[in-house]
Amino acid sequence: MMKIGKYSFGTGDRFAHEGVNQLKALIEAEKLFGVHFVPVWNKSNREHDIIGTEPISTRKEADAAVKALGYKDQYFVDADHINMHNVDRFIDCCDFFTIDVADYIGHTGTMEERFLPAIKEAGKIYRHIAGKKGADNFVTEVSMDEVDEAQTPEELRYILKEIAKEKIPVQTIAPKFTGRFNKGVDYRGDLERFEKEFEQDLLVIDEAIKEYGLPENLKLSIHSGSDKFSIYPIMGRLIRKYDKGIHIKTAGTTWLEENIGLALAAPEGLALAKKIYVNSLGRMEELTVPYATVIDVDVKALPSPEEVEKWDAETYAKVMRHNQAEPLYNPSFRQLIHVSYKIAAELKDEFLPALEKYTNVIGDQITANICERHIKRLFTE
Ligand SMILES: [Zn+2]
Known part of the structure; x- marks a missing residue:
């Protein structure tokens, strides 16, 4: 399995122009705060469709940035929010796949009725990618964040158990958290409730690693992580308390700064x-x-x-x-x-x-x- 480092930062940008500037930011952050973030250039299928670009442009951006700055550490290119219908155009140029199965989540019924179809679909997509690319050549994320209703820690536990049964070596998981994760602006919701949920999610992840045999570096992935300033200190404190990693996806924030x-x-x-x-x-x-x-x-x-x-x-x-x-x-x-x-x-x-x-x-x-x-x-x- 290709293993991603403890802390990673999704730094996509709409027009594939800011690779160098983004990588500079992560290098600078390491100097200032002593924390190493693995750069992951993410650009979703939706963004490619809206702009009319191909995934290879993100790979070129990432490679060029790494070369320009003589960067020697690990980095990835993320096929962000892909599904069975569009994954093929990302296979060659990506080494991180965010399998989005939010559309397969049911709205009523038992946990099994609501989540199992989505997890089965994730398994299908994972095996499709592994079959074409080789299971050792990419990092797998499963995302369920683009839905209206938040998933509870109990639901996350169920989801991870079933993901393990599907033999998906998931390293990052993006649940829908409580509150609004609006693009490019701060979190809107109950901070105390978020804190409690986030802490429980971290504990669930620990159990899932031990009990279901998921990869030991499994971590939460925060989508729409751009500008969620009020929850950053909470997340930072808790991941240190439990010695957990984190993956944060931002992309919109860079386009706004442009x-x-x-x-x-x-x-x-x-x-x-x-x-x-x-x-x-x-x-x-x-x-x-x-x-x-x-x-x-x-x-x-x-x-x-x-x-x-x-x-x-x-x-x-x-x-x-x-x-x-x-x-x-x-x-x-x-x-x-x-x-x-x-x-x-x-x-x-x-x-x-x-x-x-x-x-x-x-x-x-x-x-x-x-x-x-x-x-x-x-x-x-
Ligand atoms: Zn997302």
């Missing part, structure tokens, strides 16, 4: 960032539907195009940047931009050269965001 960097870099960058917002306002429905379970945009809180037109770069950055102490910070604006990468893809002849041209300013935003706002909160608070 926008901030563009706006700050030059007037033409600011104009482009504004254009992405204004275009997205007219296409809210289309952009938000694929993300219905993971965003809450308050339409009334969105500024009008006329208002945005008057903003300078600093104002744009203050509205967008996830700083809850800043009065101008607008989480609805941020969430709408989160799903607007399709607009940037349509404007790619403008957008991609701008990413290149302003990579230094953008890179500073990305590195500070991953390092100072995300990882720091896990290990120093």
Whole structure:
């Protein structure tokens, strides 16, 4: 089995341009906080479809970043949220597979009735990948997070038991936790309840390793991990208490920082960032539907195009940047931009050269965001 290190960080980005900046952030975090995170470049099938890219672009990004920085440690490319219908295009270029079986989870009945069909499907997909790639050549994650109802620790125990029976060597598992994990903004829910559930999940994982013979490095995977600042200290404290690893997936947060960097870099960058917002306002429905379970945009809180037109770069950055102490910070604006990468893809002849041209300013935003706002909160608070 290809084994992933204790702490790992999913650092995907929509346009496969920030590999170097993301890897720099993890290297910097190791220097500052003494914690090594294995980089995992994740880009979901949904993102590839919306942008019109192929999974090989993520592999190229990761390899190029590793080469550019002379990085010598382990890294992965994650086929994120795949299923039987789309896994084949990821087989050659990925070595981490997130098998998404949320659609096979039933809404009523016993645990067996609700979860067994999903786990059987995960087994089928796992064996399909193993058959093509060789069982020793990839890391397996099973994800069930994109559903409305959270899974209890008791349900997680059942799920892991059945996963073991299917002989899936799962190393990371992504349950749906209590509360809202909206994209690009903070956690919304009962923190005490989250803490209790997370702690119980860690204990369940320990038991599953001992009793069901699952891989000893099995750990929780936190999807939509971007910007969940209020739960980071809780998770950090608990994984240290129980000496457990963690996998955190972020991707959206990097795309949001690209926008901030563009706006700050030059007037033409600011104009482009504004254009992405204004275009997205007219296409809210289309952009938000694929993300219905993971965003809450308050339409009334969105500024009008006329208002945005008057903003300078600093104002744009203050509205967008996830700083809850800043009065101008607008989480609805941020969430709408989160799903607007399709607009940037349509404007790619403008957008991609701008990413290149302003990579230094953008890179500073990305590195500070991953390092100072995300990882720091896990290990120093
Ligand atoms: Zn996910």
